Amino acid sequence: MYLSRLRPSIRSRAYRRDHADVQHMHRTLMSAFPEVDADGSARKENGLLWRLDRSDAGHMLLVQSAVEPDWAQLPDDYLAAPAETRSMAAVFEAIVPGRELAFRCTANPTRIVRDPKAPKFERGRRVALHDEKSRLGWIARKGEQHGFEIPATHDGALAVDVVPLPPAIGYKGTSSRRSKITVSPAQFDGRLVVTDADAFAEAVRTGIGRAKAYGCGLLSLAPVPFV
Template structure:
């Protein structure tokens, strides 16, 4: 697996267009990977996950993939520095039982509801809604940890070592496959999580790193980044 780090040029007209339409940004990311036969899900086949991180100096795109990308496909002036690509195998090898990591993930925490805010009835379509309360967002990630091989340590009286940060809403339009359906609007309410985790199931966590967590993976959500812990346990 590979992880690309791209320092984006915020003055680029192409990037500003992508930033205004999350589906365009998805297509720009995917342009670095080979085309596949029609009806083959390219993002899944190439294992592509990505995240756009904001900082005081601008934006950085992190893209994870199963194959080495070709960033020469980007529009001229899209980056303010050369693309940096590294192998992720050392990170995967470091996922061992009891190991502690710092982590970051941009996720799309949602829940399914039915009319009247009751559990979905059998054969009754449910609706997914974003979770906006910090406690609900934290509990969502704790549940993901149970499924994906990690637990979140507590920090004394301050609760789980997670800091959820609401991010700007992601919007865009995708042309429907059925021409009569017109364009489909995309609206995502992402949350950036920073904190620490402890490995409970190495295989499950490695799979989560490779395949992502949660929904909206095509649109900048789900990429779980691991790093050495920032403070002593």
């Protein structure tokens, strides 16, 4: 597995286009990876996950992949600094049961809503979770599913902060038949404890939640700071 840090240039017209349309961003990042058979998913085959972090210092794209990328395929003016790519071997070596780690994840918390009057076989409607309580419940359930738990703080709250992010918008299809993509992401920053190393390692490799092609699901890990 590889992790790349890309510092895009806000002067780049291509980057400004991608920043405004997550479908374009997905296509641009995929250009750095080999094509796959038509029957497969190029994103899944290449293990692509990405996240855009914003700060006063500017924008940073984090790109995780199972295949080493070729960032020379990006437009010439896309990056403000050379891309940095490194192996994630040390990250996976740190995944052992009982290990406490700091984490960040931009995710797309959702749930299924079903009409109680509808037939049992009928699928429900997926809706975004917008309030903090629902989002905290979502990340706790993902922990149960993916081999980690979020510890409690001294006052009994979960050791994670939830920051709502602006909607991510994109468009699929042709100009005559376009469909709009809307993702309601939230950023989770906190601490977790590994409970099942194999399940958690798989979650790190493949991401958690939905909208993985659109900047959601990537888990960043770091040692817990000593206080």
